[in-house]
Amino acid sequence: MKYRFTRKQLCIPYVAFLILFVILPLLVICYYAFTNGEGRFTISNLTGFFSSQNTIGTLAYSTLIAITTTGVCLLIAYPVAYILAKSKLKKKSVLLTLFIIPMWINFTLRLVALKEVLTMLEGNLAMYPFLNTIIGMTYDFLPFMILPLYTALMKLDDSLLEAAYDLGASKSTVFLKVILPLSTPGIISGITMVFLPAMTNYVILDMMYNSTYIMGSLIGSYFNAYDWNSGSMIAIVLLAIIFVITWASNGFQEEKSNRGALL
Amino acid sequence: MNTNIAENIIELKGIKKYYDNFMAVEDFNLEVKKGEFVTFLGPSGCGKTTTLRMIAGFELPSEGQILLNGNDISNLPPNKRPINTVFQRYALFPHLNVFDNIAFGLKLKTVNVTYKNNAGDAIVRKEKLSKKEISEKVKRALEIVDLEGFEKRDISTLSGGQQQRIAIARAIVNEPEILLLDEPLGALDLKMRKEMQIELKSMHEKLGITFIYVTHDQEEALTMSDKVVVMCDGMIQQIGTPEEIYNEPNTVFVADFIGESNIFNGKMSGKKKVRFCGEEFECLDDLPVGADVDVVIRPEDIEMTAVENGSITGYVQSVIFKGMHYEITVKSGKNEIVIKSTKSANINDFLGLKIEPEGIHVIHAETNINIFDGVITAIDKVAFADGEFECDVTQLYPGYKMYDNMLVDTEGNELNIVGTQVTVKVPIASVSMSDDIEVGSTDGHIVSLIYKGDHYHYIIRTKSEEDIHLHDPYLWNEEDHVSIVIPKDAIELSLRVSEE
Numbered sequence: 001m002k003y004r005f006t007r008k009q010l011c012i013p014y015v016a017f018l019i020l021f022v023i024l025p026l027l028v029i030c031y032y033a034f035t036n037g038e039g040r041f042t043i044s045n046l047t048g049f050f051s052s053q054n055t056i057g058t059l060a061y062s063t064l065i066a067i068t069t070t071g072v073c074l075l076i077a078y079p080v081a082y083i084l085a086k087s088k089l090k091k092k093s094v095l096l097t098l099f100i101i102p103m104w105i106n107f108t109l110r111l112v113a114l115k116e117v118l119t120m121l122e123g124n125l126a127m128y129p130f131l132n133t134i135i136g137m138t139y140d141f142l143p144f145m146i147l148p149l150y151t152a153l154m155k156l157d158d159s160l161l162e163a164a165y166d167l168g169a170s171k172s173t174v175f176l177k178v179i180l181p182l183s184t185p186g187i188i189s190g191i192t193m194v195f196l197p198a199m200t201n202y203v204i205l206d207m208m209y210n211s212t213y214i215m216g217s218l219i220g221s222y223f224n225a226y227d228w229n230s231g232s233m234i235a236i237v238l239l240a241i242i243f244v245i246t247w248a249s250n251g252f253q254e255e256k257s258n259r260g261a262l263l
Numbered sequence: 264m265n266t267n268i269a270e271n272i273i274e275l276k277g278i279k280k281y282y283d284n285f286m287a288v289e290d291f292n293l294e295v296k297k298g299e300f301v302t303f304l305g306p307s308g309c310g311k312t313t314t315l316r317m318i319a320g321f322e323l324p325s326e327g328q329i330l331l332n333g334n335d336i337s338n339l340p341p342n343k344r345p346i347n348t349v350f351q352r353y354a355l356f357p358h359l360n361v362f363d364n365i366a367f368g369l370k371l372k373t374v375n376v377t378y379k380n381n382a383g384d385a386i387v388r389k390e391k392l393s394k395k396e397i398s399e400k401v402k403r404a405l406e407i408v409d410l411e412g413f414e415k416r417d418i419s420t421l422s423g424g425q426q427q428r429i430a431i432a433r434a435i436v437n438e439p440e441i442l443l444l445d446e447p448l449g450a451l452d453l454k455m456r457k458e459m460q461i462e463l464k465s466m467h468e469k470l471g472i473t474f475i476y477v478t479h480d481q482e483e484a485l486t487m488s489d490k491v492v493v494m495c496d497g498m499i500q501q502i503g504t505p506e507e508i509y510n511e512p513n514t515v516f517v518a519d520f521i522g523e524s525n526i527f528n529g530k531m532s533g534k535k536k537v538r539f540c541g542e543e544f545e546c547l548d549d550l551p552v553g554a555d556v557d558v559v560i561r562p563e564d565i566e567m568t569a570v571e572n573g574s575i576t577g578y579v580q581s582v583i584f585k586g587m588h589y590e591i592t593v594k595s596g597k598n599e600i601v602i603k604s605t606k607s608a609n610i611n612d613f614l615g616l617k618i619e620p621e622g623i624h625v626i627h628a629e630t631n632i633n634i635f636d637g638v639i640t641a642i643d644k645v646a647f648a649d650g651e652f653e654c655d656v657t658q659l660y661p662g663y664k665m666y667d668n669m670l671v672d673t674e675g676n677e678l679n680i681v682g683t684q685v686t687v688k689v690p691i692a693s694v695s696m697s698d699d700i701e702v703g704s705t706d707g708h709i710v711s712l713i714y715k716g717d718h719y720h721y722i723i724r725t726k727s728e729e730d731i732h733l734h735d736p737y738l739w740n741e742e743d744h745v746s747i748v749i750p751k752d753a754i755e756l757s758l759r760v761s762e763e
Contacts, residue, residue: 159354162321165341166348167368167437177367181358 032232045233055218055234062215065130066198069137073145073194074187076138081149081186082179085156096150100143107140111207114139118208125208136204144193152186153179188249196242271330272297272473273318273441278327280313280497287313289497291327295441295475295490300467302476304484305494306520311477314494315443318475319348331440347434348443352450353426355418361429362414365401368437404436407466424455431463435470444476448483460486481521485509493517496710515626515720518559519713525565525600527716528628529558537625540598540716542575544618548625555628557715562590562603564622573615575600579608598716633694633732636759637687639680642668645756647687648729650705650747654754656680684759693753694733696723696745703746707731709739723747 036042049055084096102110118132119125125132156179164174202216215238222231271294278291288310295301303311316322318329320341329337336344347368355364373389380386392400405411408428413421421429427447434442444463448456464487467474478484484491485505493500493508493516501513512518515526529539531554537546539558550556570576577595584607591602593616600616608614637647642665645654656670657663663670663678670678700706707725714720719738723731723745731747739745 157352157354159350159352160356162319162341163348163350163354163356163433164367165321166319166346167433168342168371169367170342173371178356182356 029232029235032228033236034233036229045229046237048230049233049237058215058218059237062199065133065137065214066195068134069141069198070145070191070195072134072138073142074190077142077145077149077190078187081146081153084146085150085153086158096146099146102139103143107203108207110140111136111204115208132208133205136208137198137201140201140204141194141198144197145190148189148193149183149186152183156182192246192249195245199242200238270296272299272332273475274328274330274333275314275318276328276330278314278317278324278329280310280317280322281325286497288317288324291499293492293499293502295473298471298473300464300474300476300487300489302478302484302488302491303494304478304481304491304520305500306479309494310497311479311492311494312445315348315445315475315477318441319346319443320344345440346443347437347439347441348445349427349430349434349447351446353430355426355430355433357418359418360414361405361410361416361418361421362398362401364418364429365404365433365436366397367433369397369400372437400436401432404432407435407469408432409462423450424459427451427459431466435466435472439472441473441475444474446478447476449478456483463487485521493520495520511624512559513626515557515559515713516711518557518624518626523562523601523603525560525562525716526713527558527560527598529556529625530554531556531625535620537623540575540600541596544574544623545620546623546625547620550625550627555631557626557628559624559626560600560618560622562601563588564618565600565602565604566617566619567591567593567602567604567606567608568615568617570613570615573617575616576613577616579610579612579614582608582610596717600716630732631691633687633689633691635687635689635729637685637756639683639685641681642670645685645687645754648705648731648747649707649725649727650703652704652749652754653751654756655751656756659683659685659756659758685756686759688755688757689749689753691720691732692734693750694731695748696721696733696735696739697748698743698745700744700746703748705731706744706746709741709743709745712739712741 033045034041034043036044080099084092084099089095114136115125118135122128122132160178160182161174164178165171169177200214200216202214202220205214206217215234219231219234219238222228222234273295275291275293278288279286280288291310291314293301303314305311313322317324320336320339320343324337327337328335331344331346356367359367369392373391375387376390378386378388401414402411405413408431410425410428410432413425413429418426418429427450430447447463448459451459460483463474467487476484476487488505490502491505491508492502495516501508501517503511508517509521512521512524518524518526527539529537531550531552532538532543533552535546535549537544537548537550537556537558567573575595577593577598577600580592580594580599582592583590585603588603588605589607591604591608593600593602593614595616602616635647637645639656640646640651643653643656644651645656646652657665659680660670660678663672665671666675670680672678697703705725707723707729709721710724710730711722712719715734718734718736721733721735721739723733725731725747733747
């Protein structure tokens with residue numbers, strides 16, 4: 001007779017994985033964050049985080065970079081996604097693929113190439129650190145913004161736009177009152193997909209000009225200096241921020257979809 | 264027809280719409296009076312929705328003019344036209360509730376409000392409607408569509424019929440001059456549809472707005488309209504009241520599309536006399552004697568009588584009970600005749616059929632000859648309708664003879680005829696079709712079929728949109744891909760005089 005796994009047994013590897021690689025590391029980070037070098041409980045790491053010019057400044061800078069990147073991505077991606085979704089072009093899938101193709105090329109290679117191009121244009125990359133960071137991030141994250149927007153706009157029924165137009169709305173009103181609200185789910189998932197990695201990604205900055213002015217690289221530098229406690233605390237704070245943002249945007253989305261699904 | 268311009272709310276003059284090579288609407292002329300209920304009726308792809316979309320402003324006509332109260336609006340965008348549309352699949356905004364859906368147009372609307380300043384001059388200002396006005400109008404619109412108290416409801420919680428009503432409310436709340444309805448009942452079930460037909464009709468009477476309605480359902484068109492525009496292939500076939508288009512169809516297409524008909528080939532045999540099914544009948548239509556005609560008889564206009572009283576006789580082939588009546592098929596000679604009667608009959612009964620002159624409707628036969636522009640491509644070949652056919656070219660040049668594959672005169676001089684422009688005539692009766700594409704010289708798709716008692720009349724359309732008419736005793740399907748066979752001796756050629 002064949003042996004059949006029960007559902008519980010099938011869960012075991014996943015539970016083991018979760019415990020080993022998610023819950024335990026989190027607990028370890030928490031432990032380090034709230035202890036000092038001698039292993040005694042302390043909240044000095046937390047107060048240290050908020051009293052240090054260095055960490056607060058980096059947090060603000062990271063947030064600024066993330067917000068700008070997300071904004072630029074949204075501004076570029078929305079028209080592109082709209083044109084791709086609504087045009088009657090027969091080859092639009094080819095166009096869409098062209099926008100996504102960079103994602104298939106090795107990340108490091110892409111950045112090295114971008115760095116070369118920017119060096120050619122600007123001479124010294126260190127002269128425009130913020131601009132270069134935004135360019136690098138946008139280049140990297142743009143497809144993640146285009147895809148959810150494209151999907152949301154594809155689902156938009158043309159007759160709704162015609163109906164609004166027919167009821168007296170000008171083209172801009174049609175956009176503000178119909179297209180924009182109906183593509184909000186796409187905008188939110190696009191923002192989530194760009195903002196969060198933009199907040200923590202330090203490889204881009206690192207490769208562009210060895211900067212340490214961003215959260216991810218800050219954590220790295222503490223760990224390299226064997227100050228695991230402060231490093232862990234930064235990670236915890238970042239986790240909390242991301243958690244709050246995700247929760248807020250999900251809440252917004254749910255409220256939206258509830259209005260449509262309440263039967 | 265009355266052409267008093269002041270009365271016409273909308274006029275379409277010579278409207279044409281083409282996309283690349285495809286002609287969607289050809290030469291559409293129509294006048295609609297204020298308060299009329301006009302229906303565009305036709306099979307799918309006949310151009311009725313395209314015409315409606317041109318009136319709404321979603322499509323611009325390639326040629327022609329649309330006049331609203333005498334002003335040309337052909338190129339105005341939809342938001343600048345005092346016309347609202349009820350869409351086929353409702354197109355309600357899913358992110359707004361019922362109130363906001365209906366108020367969508369009202370919130371954008373501005374009205375002229377007249378003030379008096381201190382000097383006593385009247386000043387006209389454009390103002391938006393107040394919240395109170397809007398909510399009152401929405402309430403009234405909901406009352407009209409019988410959905411009072413639905414303001415706060417979400418669109419997705421409504422049934423199809425309710426959504427349809429909201430869509431209507433959303434359009435009429437703006438008090439448009441014309442309401443366009445694009446198959447608005449198509450998605451509803453039969454019972455709901457019948458109910459909505461009556462409601463729409465009474466709404467039309469109450470509101471006094473001009474309705475332009477698009478449907479492919481002939482019963483719907485007859486039930487609701489003041490005026491029906493029957494369309495086929497981008498062209499108007501007939502404009503008339505429901506009674507007119509039912510009782511006096513202009514073309515065989517209309518007769519076949521509206522209601523059920525017996526259609527026969529006939530010939531005028533005397534003054535107000537027509538011959539078909541092997542007998543002569545009196546009729547009311549006065550057409551030239553000897554003219555080829557199509558005879559249309561509604562199944563309910565044929566009376567079953569004793570053999571000696573009937574003008575034609577036949578055997579009952581089938582009897583189907585349809586609730587209100589029986590549908591009886593009688594075979595008379597080679598012709599099948601369908602009768603609707605409250606009386607039943609038995610299969611194989613031999614009976615007489617009586618048709619009153621009022622029941623016989625005679626239409627000029629569209630054509631019994633196919634005419635094409637062709638060109639001679641070889642000594643025995645002519646090309647037309649996307650194909651190359653064998654033909655006898657000696658008929659073009661009296662006095663010439665075929666000799667050794669050359670056309671020579673009596674003195675033996677050769678005549679080069681390749682490239683000569685000719686007019687080709689082929690009698691409908693001698694064309695046949697085959698489902699083996701290799702057999703014929705050209706091919707196309709069946710675009711129309713009409714049953715005529717003992718055969719079907721088919722129209723085959725070739726790649727370059729040449730139409731070939733032919734008769735066939737068997738039933739083929741629309742859209743079938745067939746090849747066309749024309750025997751050599753059926754092709755009649757005549758020299759075509761160049762147009763320059």
